[in-house]
Amino acid sequence: MTVRVRFAPSPTGFLHIGAARTGLFNWLYARKAGGKFLLRVEDTDLQRSTDESTRSIIEGLQWLGLNYDEEIVFQSANAEKHRAAALRLVEEGKAYRDFTPKETRSDTNVKQEIAERARRSSEEGTDQRSNPFRDLPRAESDARAAAGEPFAVRLKVSREGRSRFEDAVFGMQERDYAEIEDLVLLRSEGLSPLYNLSVVVDDIEMGITHVIRGQDHLTNTHKQILIYEALGVSVPQFAHMPLILAPNKVKLSKRKHGEVVSLTTYRDRGFVPAAFRNFLALLGWSPATAEREVMTLEELTEEFSLEGIHRSPAVFNFNETDPRQWTDQKALWMNAEYIRTMPLAELVPMVRAEFEAIGLWRAEFGADERVWFEKTVDLIRERFYTLKDFSGQGRAYFSDEFEFDEAAVKKNLKKEPRLKELLPALAARIEAVDGDFTAETCEAALRAFADEREVKAGLLINASRTALSGQSVGPSMFHIFEVLGRERAVKRLRDAASLI
């Protein structure tokens, strides 16, 4: 049997990183098994669903490199099928019409209301099967429906017995039927289908063999199994994955934690897709042969297995008050690791895209200066954490309009008044370098000059770094000379005197 899995996000708000991880695991599972990875947009809640959100899901998957097979399924388009399935269950006596008027429920304190209602009914001793319409004679039910009386459709859950299934991650799961109420399949309003019904009917329709999703669906799985059984269809294999928590151990949510939770944030803040994907894969999963953590997509696919998924939730570690830790440190490290080690040919287009986005790109970078551009990117990549750094700290390499870092000016230029005179003199010396303008020839010239003036080479080197790049940190100074070229290097050395 061919493996068919699906990623089924609901399009409300931007794509959550937890959802993205679920998508990733589904993708890895499908690819490893040589099966199909399908995308289904669960947009049955039309009030909250937006096209923009659907776009962010599609873009997010694309960014992560998770291509899906077959056409996207929009759940809302299948409502008629879902309804027909429920009605068929009424026909077969496996579900019934409930003519009880709908209770109005305030959306804000739902959880609390549920708890209170449960407490009350346990005190009164009412059980889950006490619905008076459960055993209403069929003829009467038909008649009332025909007369236009509104009704919801509920599944008739057995009075006795136990539901059980083997979850690939959490193991054997059991639940007494007594704990499951006769769940509503169709709303009284317009007989519109509810989540549990829609999911099951769609999964059947799409031929899903493995349902890999968040742990928040674990207990509801029993309800869904009941629907599968009523429909007379065998159940798929289930695998639930632990949730991702915020540092204070609460569920990571879009509302509370904002943009760190959104996948697009990582794209927009200079993450390399492969790096973030790698990081995400390691959150709640670990390879059986855990020797290295930096893994290519191929390696991840090869290593992936449901058994490697953990049962305990993972904490996504970040600190909102510290801009250096705006997201998980390990994610940042992983990104830096990718930036400095990935093939230059893959990195350059990403840097280009970043430059184009902020208007720093010039056509020459891709034409006459292409070799130079790549060499420069290669020179500075080593100490960068995100793609944004190329246009931030690295701006001076690509443009004459850049800012000087205050602290750097203070530390490397202002501190030594003699530099006001030394720098222009050094500029003249550098300008006069014979032959090729390389790191070696520049170094020789600078060191000779330092000896002559009896100052430490380090003084000139550090001053030059700030003069040429605006920064106090960066690559070897002589390579900066080489990359900037004679003309720009000399000009910047001269101009820097005015900063002292």
Next chain:
RNA sequence: GGCGCAUUGGUGUAGUCGGCUAACACGCCGCCCUCUCAAGGCGGAGACCACGGGUUCGAGUCCCGUAUGCGCUACCA
């Protein structure tokens, strides 16, 4: 309230059939390298494996209980 799940250094994790002086990565600290900062190399601090019982010669690993957290419990998804 009921049901379910989880609990190894700050974070992510490894710990097969019980034998650990509890391993790795990120982060942190120090040293080396050095023109700065990284990277790299070396080293260090940091966990009585949530707590309490039990089984056993021996428990992070098995059993019971407690606590805490999370999830579900809806005519939300």
